[in-house]
Amino acid sequence: MNPKSAQVLELAKILERLATYTSFSASYDLALTLEPTPYLDEAEDRLQETTEARTLLLNHDHITIGGARDVRGDVLSAARGVILEPQTILDVRETLRRASTLRRLIQRLHHQYPMLATTVELLEECSALQHEISRVLDDTGDVKDSASAKLATLRRQMRVAFDRLQSKLSNIVNNSNNAQYLQETLVTQRHGRYVIPLKAPFKGRIPGIVHDQSASGATLFIEPLSTVELNNEWRELQLEEENEVRRILRELCELIGHESKYIVRTVETLARMDLIFAKAKYAEELVASAPELVGFRDAPYPHPGSTIHLFEARHPLLDPDMVVPIDVELDEDTYVLVITGPNTGGKTVALKTVGLLTLMAQCGLHIPAREESRLTVYSEVFADIGDEQSIEQSLSTFSSHMTNIITILDEAGPESLVILDEVGAGTDPAEGSALARALLDDLVGRGITTLVTTHHPELKVYSHEKPGVRNASVEFDLETLAPTYRLIVGLPGRSNALAIAERLGLPERIVTGARGLITEEDLIADDLLDEIHKTRDQIRQTEEAARHKFEEAELLRAELQERLDHIETERRELLVQTREDADTEMAELRAEIRRLRKRLQAAGQPLDVIKQIEEASAGLGDNFTRLPEPVARGDDRIGDDEPHQFRLGDLVWVATLGAEGQISELSEQDAEVMVGRLRVRAKLDELAYRSKSESKREKKRQRAEVGIGTRGAAQGKDTATTSVKSPGLELDLRGQRVEDAIPNMEDYLDAAYMAGMPFVRIIHGKGTGVLRSAVRDRLHGHPLVTQYERGNHKEGGDGVTVVKIVPQQ
Template identity: 55%
Template sequence: MINEKSLKTLEFDKILAQIAEHTSFSAGRRLVYDLVPTTDLEEARIWQRETGEAFDMLQKEIAFSLGGAHDIREEAINAQRGVVIEAGILLDIRYTLRRAGLLQRDLHRLRKEYPLLAEWADEMDECKSLQQDIARSIDDSGDVKDSASPRLAIIRRDLKQSFDRLQTKLNRIITNKTNLQYLQDNVITMRGGRYVIPLKADFRGKIPGVIHDQSSSGATIFIEPLATVELNNAWRELQLEEDKEIRRILAALTDEVAKFSEDIVRAVEIMGYLDFTLAKARYAQAMNAIQPRMREFTPKKDVPDHPGSTISLQGARHPLLKGHVVPIDVTFDDATWVLVITGPNTGGKTVALKTVGLMTLMAQAGLHVPAEKAELSVFTGVYADIGDEQSIEQSLSTFSSHMTNIISILRECDSTSLVILDEVGAGTDPAEGSALARALLDKLLHKHVTTMVSTHHPELKIYAVETPGVRNASVEFNLETLAPTYRLIVGLPGRSNALAIASRLGLDDDIIDSARGLVATEDLVADDLLDEIQRTRVEISSKHDETEAMRQEIQDLRDDLQARLDQIEDERRDIIRTARRNSEQELEEFRKELKRLQDDMRRKSMPIEQLEALKAAADKMTDWVGRPMDEEAVEPVQETDWKPRLGDNVFLDTLNAEGTIVEMDEKEALVQVGSLRVRAKYNDIRKRTRSERRAAKRGHKREYAPSDPLPPMPESPGMELDLRGERVETALEKLDRYIDAAYLSGLPFGRIIHGKGTGKLRDAVRDYLQNHSLVSKITSADNNEGGAGVTIVHMASLN
């Protein structure tokens, strides 16, 4: 069980608030705020894999959508108790179930690549019959349709006729020349649900009627003429009948909702969970986070007292810090399970503690962590005592409050717990505080509890050196600038640097010397040794950075040289291919000429020996042209053993574009090219060669001028032609020009958008294309790509 106080202390609630901003559905937002880190290893791993699948979908820009979904669980549950659902809510139910169906189909299609998310989606029931019932009765504006019941249709017909009669009668009254002088204005208005006319108060009684209201000034009274009372009554009665019939229809639909109540609630819960998972992935993407490796507790053979926990973070960044965040590296080696961090104030000790604690909680909650690499155990308890815990209400000092918290932690923690203590032993007499801190660490050490503490007590530095299982760490401080670097150095104890800082700030040298004389000689020697170690470390780090920079420069030069060699090889291949193409053309012409001479020689009875010699020469040239190129020097265009799989990035030569395979069948693959989905045969797709991938990565494109110029390829007219709204004659003219341009530009197919309508334009387009010489076949588009409103035209081969 994760301690709630520790969740607050480590600011896990602020992480949840940031994730909630990435949700698009109220049910998903609620799950975010209810998220609590798990203590089960397998559950943590599953959560991480689910977030990883959603993250991968975002990276490939194929994330699912929850647009149109609503949290209608309360209404569905109330339907079981007979609470009538309003028309607008019924429409929300229909939209939510429709979104559930679309989501289920989208993820089912990708189940091989994203099995965990698809498994969740498979549990949803879109309740098609309920959707159809609602659609028959409720329009897209949330109003009950006339066709919802025969009785409603009759009532609304009568209502319209009654209304027309009433309006006609009132119009005759206000347009009567005799009545014009009595009216304040010749308009019809409504008061109390009945139609009335405005009459001047001075002419009260001139037009017989019932007074319903008067103006604030009293100058105008609103009367219902006696001649329209019965008409008003009839109209109002029909309104009440309409309301009654609508309530009956809504009650019947509510009964249908009640039958599917459990399915509706489950569908909303699953969509909420998927939205919650997608929000975690969006947060990971925004934070440039990675999926941590969740490790089980493994005993260390050489250190039997080690609890078997793992904490290894490289380049970890606290997710709540803004601006330039300095990453830290924290690793507990196989002989360490207690880490003591020392160093000056404001140096980053508390941030380091919070980073490790928060990363652990995030990992156990299925969240990716902002780091370069992360391996963490799943702890059954995470306990933290950080910050000023002084409580005025409970009459507790800072020290007392910390002690109360630590006592509770010691009572609850065990060998599978992580304990984080900030400024242990502070807030009291230094000697007693130091002794108490060492005793606390002894207790945690012997309970085999993975622990991180920060302190200013120098005795704990010696304790960490002398005690097996405990290791020193420090936060780096730049004495030249008097500023912390916020880097954590594991293996070296820190120092307060008080004398050095005071000297740099301008304190008199005699005071500094006097203070130095009061410090024990052993402490001064230790500080000097730490300074020397720190300077040596900085020099080694600087040399390492220089070496790394040189290595990177050499790698860049090597890549550049390889790219040049690839370019030379490509040019050689292009020259050979161009020469071969020219040779084939010349050989074809030679064959034609040879055939012509053969016919002439036969007609003129010339010796057959000369003809055979010419034929032998032609065969020799054919053998030379047919020889394969030197494949040892030429990089193959495509790997011969490569087989396309879902998720592969492939290149379509016909479109000169790269895309991702999202669906496969026996003959074709569906390739996502940007926002466009293209069906292509397997022999029309390939993987890019190494040189092509390197060229694309380096941002340049190679172009070679062929030795034998070919006619330029006409500009592509685009993948779609929209003919909606066109007359048949004009549409066919545009279609003819489009087919010519598409064929000449080498497009494999095109989408002709003609709409459904009456079908006249569609039939004309398909009749025209059916017998076109440049068209190999035509097909209707899939339902999710336009259905009968779109015709796919496949071009004949250029060859």
């Protein structure tokens, strides 16, 4: 891409704003050097990456690359034999950790984010290197004692030597015989040796080596002769420790150097991923959308087959609360647009908006325009905008523009976009107009997509008559004497000079005189343009009113549909609730009848009286059972003729498990469901959607059934519960002794069998392995167990045993 044109269109300012959303220096530099691609496939891939990143960050807002560092120079230095600082080594580890976390997360969601998953495949985890760094260094960058056996021994010896040295010095300074010689009763350091402060007049009273003196000369810092050997021993151990630490760091850096090419690739991939995330964040800030990118279509010569369809486009560098959106749509026959209108009316902003949004899209950035926008991917974008008068090169405004235009004409081709502002300006109007028409003739004849602005009225007629060229204009409000900044494609700009002068108070005789000097053809054309603009405004107002009516109708329709859906849901919930209440009351009534029966038998009532009571209770039961049947649980969905479209986070009923869960991953054929802490992969036709109200109602029903069964068992041995409550998919035995855990597991397996569960998970932890062995020994040959195995790494590995239950006959 032409760098000067990119600068004129202010792409650099966009990239500077983009760079502020990056997380570390490598991606920051990548953002500042981002260039538009001239290739359609690459541009589409870039946009798709940004789209996927926006969705990913919306659903997983905790994702970050913060903590990564640009360690490429450091690891290359390590490859050359340089010993890195411990903190730099920790930066290498933290960068690799970020890469590992990001790679695992996105690859787990590769069905939803295929482009990002392809990118993170380039990330190298270097797990062995991460482990070695963690083994050698602690989080503060200090080498651990356990880094080597020799280092552990040296540091243990250092502590012993240090304690002996400090003990000896403490005895000297605390000796009452030495108190009169000492300036203070303390031990300090000078030049790496431990010394005591001796008063200068008492030099020699305590034999020792003088290492320093105070500024006043009143105090001498001496190393007592009795501690010289201890100091020497401690210092020698220090030197040995430093050598051992250096050796350990050298070996660690050699390992880093060996992995340098993988680390460099990881940093570059992290920078690319961070740039994609920065594009997504910037798109959210701009409230932008992804345009549809298209190639050059087949079109009659000389039309290049380009497409520019921008709707509600906004310049991204202007205040979003103040900028007026514009629509720029070139029909299939048009590839050159000539924009006319008054100064400060928004012509230049319109040109810059089209050019800048084109460059942004080819950089992979979402653009501030409606989703329906479509743009061609150009091999080059050329722009000549603004006053580039150069005093140093003795170039006038006209000369400067001509120099740029000559360069553009030499380099532009049918797959280029050319943007020219105020073409033919800065010189004699007649010559400028002729030159502008000649330039446009050349660009039109060569089939180059072109956008130009001009003040020359002759170009209005030219644009109307020339095939492939179309007029456009910026609106001007004569009531407020201010531009509206709206771009109107299809109509040239009107001459507003006389109308503005009249409204500002110029004497009517002068305005009338000026009007008389204008040719009748020009006046008629201006009146026709005025009438066309008024008609266009009326049509636009009519369309706006119709659009508002349509939106109101859509809102009303949606409201009515929601009310209908709620009515149907409430009806079904009412039927289910009524049925459950009836079941509960019936169970309580039967229990009461059984109690009365026992009391009548105890009182010696005749059998015919007892039979009458039983017949009456049976009649009551029949009345209860005549209630309408509710829709079967698990299938209670609105609109049974239309299958539910599952989404992430939906509550569903897993028929094969007889349990409720939440969708955590979703593909076209199946889904991953979280049932408690267990992940289950199931086909979509095995799942039934559950609303939150249905979920609460089902839990309430299960509690009621368990309560009825408990009361029935207490009131009579002949009472049986129609369903058995599931004991849950997991049993946690951690912290229990073997003699307590095994009976608990037996009870749990019985309950799981009665509930018809296909499998369960026994959590016993890893620990010493005693509980795990006891659990698996008991499961071996158990009558209710068909098979058992260790859990996978997601389920807990050796800390969990998955048990398959014998199916009920």
